[in-house]
Amino acid sequence: MIKLNIKKYILTLVGVLSFTSAFSQYHIKGQVLTENNELLISGNVLAYTTIDSTFIIGGLITDGKFDLYPIHHTALILKIRSFEIKDFYIDISNPNNDSLIELDKLTMQDNEVLETVEILEYIPLYEINGTTTKVNVEKTMLSESIDPIEILKRSPGIKIQDDVVSVIGRGNTLIYADGQEISVAQFKMIPVQQII
Numbered sequence: 001m002i003k004l005n006i007k008k009y010i011l012t013l014v015g016v017l018s019f020t021s022a023f024s025q026y027h028i029k030g031q032v033l034t035e036n037n038e039l040l041i042s043g044n045v046l047a048y049t050t051i052d053s054t055f056i057i058g059g060l061i062t063d064g065k066f067d068l069y070p071i072h073h074t075a076l077i078l079k080i081r082s083f084e085i086k087d088f089y090i091d092i093s094n095p096n097n098d099s100l101i102e103l104d105k106l107t108m109q110d111n112e113v114l115e116t117v118e119i120l121e122y123i124p125l126y127e128i129n130g131t132t133t134k135v136n137v138e139k140t141m142l143s144e145s146i147d148p149i150e151i152l153k154r155s156p157g158i159k160i161q162d163d164v165v166s167v168i169g170r171g172n173t174l175i176y177a178d179g180q181e182i183s184v185a186q187f188k189m190i191p192v193q194q195i196i
Contacts, residue, residue, distance in 0.1 A: 025070035030103035039064025043082025
């Protein structure tokens with residue numbers, strides 16, 4: 001008789017917990033406008049915990065509207081971001097465990113419009129193509145090296161010891177300049193500015 005009552009009690013407790021957890025999930029819906037009262041074309045809405053800013057859930061803003069579901073936390077930070085607006089944060093709390101929190105129309109501050117954009121070229125230090133590694137010196141930080149040996153020391157897979165240049169795993173190497181084999185001493189005499 002006692003065992004039967006304990007089983008009933010456990011089943012009842014499990015049922016109540018699953019019933020309450022099902023109702024503790026809720027939606028956050030909202031509409032996002034720009035400063036000009038136009039719907040935000042697209043963006044992201046992200047939810048974070050208030051305690052440690054751990055990411056909870058994210059969603060898309062489409063034609064100015066978003067719907068985040070399921071949310072389990074009673075308090076969170078909502079972040080709205082888009083290339084059209086400055087990032088916006090709002091604190092959300094749901095102490096009554098409402099099933100829906102519908103935010104009023106949120107008007108965002110527009111991002112600054114740039115008059116000019118300067119595009120700088122990115123040159124990678126190293127380019128790997130199959131078994132070939134190309135080291136780019138010109139217009140990189142390697143162009144500030146003292147001598148060509150310093151460039152080789154900074155190159156991946158190269159080992160220099162007692163003026164002997166070797167490729168790790170392959171042994172000693174031959175150095176060529178303008179298609180001709182040269183010694184390490186000759187290589188050291190080449191000005192870094194002439195290495196491209």
